[in-house]
Each structure stands twice: as C-alpha cells, then as structure tokens.
Amino acid sequence: MKKLTVIAFILFIGIITSNAQVRVSPGIRGGLNVSTLTNIDDNKSKTDFYIGGLVNIKFNKYFSLQPEITYSRQGDQGREYLGNGFNYRYVNYELNYLTLGAVAKFNIGGKGFHILGGPSVDLKISDNYINSNPEDFDLAFVGGVGYTLPNGLTFEARIKQGLIDIYGYDGINNDNNGYYYNDVILNQVFQIGISYTFKVK
Template structure:
C-alpha cells in the first residue's frame, strides 16, 4: 500500500510539474501570399495578403502547438475568357478563405529556429469567378520554417498545399468525350511575421 501511495504521489508531482511548464500566449500574424492554382495553362502567381490570430501553446522549449484563424486572400492571375476563346489580358481571380489551422512547431535545439507543419481547413467566404463555381471549402497541408526572437516576434516562410480540387471535377465528361485528369489545387507560398503577447 505504501508503494502504491508513493507511486501515485510521484505521478501526481510529475503531472503538476509538466503542467506548470505549459505556457499559453495569444498573438497576431500576417504577411504576403503568393498564390496560384495548379494544372492551369498560362496562369501566373497572384500577390495578396493574409492576416489573423493565433494561440501558441508551448509545452516545453522544444515543442509547441499553435491553433490559428486567418483571413487568406488566394487565387491566381489567369487569362480572361470570352465565348470565342481566351484574351491576352490577365485578371486577378480571387479565392478568399477563412482558414482554421493548427501547426506543430519544433524548436531546433530549444532555440529560436523552428520547423513547422500541420493541417488547415479553409472555408471560402468569397470569389470573383464568373464562368465557374469553385468549391466552398478546401483542406490543406502547411509546412515551413521560422525564427522567433526572445521578445515574441517571429519571422516565417510557409508553403500551403491544397488537397481538394477546387472545381470538384470527377475526371471525365462522358457527354462531350472530354477527359480532365489533372486536379486544380490551391498552392500558396507565404512570407510573414507574427507576434505573441506574454501573459502573466
């Protein structure tokens, strides 16, 4: 009985100690989006922005989990389409999302430099497409690197790869005999900064 009591006590102390090391810091993030859509001929990357909030949950000096909510302006520059074909004029095609994500951050050697990765669920809130109707949501994988200063300021570069065909194509149009095997996916390169507030 004494041994069980000692074991329970040690486990209890361990839990309390580990919990005491967890810090939760809210913050803000924003930066530049360079977005495009894959497998579209003659399109270009589109420059826009993202902005949002985060909560950094730091378990120890090596690992933290960061839930995020972000307004992200994406899409691409594509050639304008008319009934008789494409024009030579490029226009901005906008796909604007509210993204809900969570990235795991691994601090190399417990220092400021880190690698990160995680999922993102994106809800479309607007677009300017006329001849098509993009899907209302996307799933994406995020990966990147960053560096955090002691004052809470972080510089990051990320690649965000969509996983869902934004047009929901099934691959074959049997009525017209047209086959489209290439998925059209969101792809975004992000460069930005974030700042976490110290909570006492």
C-alpha cells in the same frame, strides 16, 4: 501496493509539473501570399496578403501547438481573351478564405529556430469567378520554418498545399461528355510573414 502508490505519486507530480510549464500566449500574424492553382496551363501566381490571430500553447522549450484563425486572399492570375479570340490579358482570380488551422512548432535545440507543420480547414468567403462556381471549402496542409526573437516577434516562411480540387473533381477518369478529369486543380500558396505573441503574466 506501496510501489504502485509511489509510481502513481511520481506520475501525478510529473503531470502537475508538466502542466505548470505550459504557457499560453495570444498573438497576431500577417504577411504576403504568393498563390497559384495547379494544373492550369498559362496561369501565373498572384500576390496578395493574409492576416489573422493565433494562440501559442508552449508546452516546453522544444514544442508548442499554435491554433490560428486567418483571412487568406488566394487564387491566381489567369488569361482573359479579348473579343478577337487572339489577344488576351491576365486578370486576378480571387479565392478568399477564412482559415482555421493548427500548427505544431518544433524548436531546434530549444532555441529560436523552428520547423512547423499542421492541417487547416479553409472556408470560402468570396470569389470573383463568373463562369464557374469553386467549392466552398478546402482542406490544406502547411509546412514551414521560422525564427522567434526573445521579445515574441517571429519571422516565418510557409508552404500551404490544398488537398481538395476547387471544382470538386476527384482525379478519377470520367469520360462523360468527352472530358477526362485526371488533373485536379489545387490551391497552392507560398507565405512569408511575421507574427507577434503577447506575454501574459
């Protein structure tokens, strides 16, 4: 009984100590989006921006969890054919999302360099598609690397890969009307930017 009491007491002290080390810091983030849509012939990437807020929950010098809310302007550049059917120009196709996500950050050696990864739910705010209606939401996975300075300024590069076809196709062959939906069309974004976390006493 005494042994169980001692073990329980040690665990209790450990939990309290662990919780005492947790630091919560709000912050802001923003940067450059280079976005495209996969499996579309002759499209180009589109350059735009993202901006948002974050809360960095630092458990120890090696690991933190960072919930984020971000306005992300995505899409691609696609061909728009002119009246003769031969000439064309590239126009920006907009897919703008409110992104709710959380990334786990692992600080290498407990220092400034870190790797990160995590999921996000993207809710479509607007688009400029005329002849089609993209899905209202997307699920994505984010991965990347970064470096945080002692003053809270962070530089990061991320890749964001959408997981849901923007037109709702599931990648299963379907020969209704002579079409085959083998290649789903997914959001794909390269992000480079900065963030800043405020020190809370």
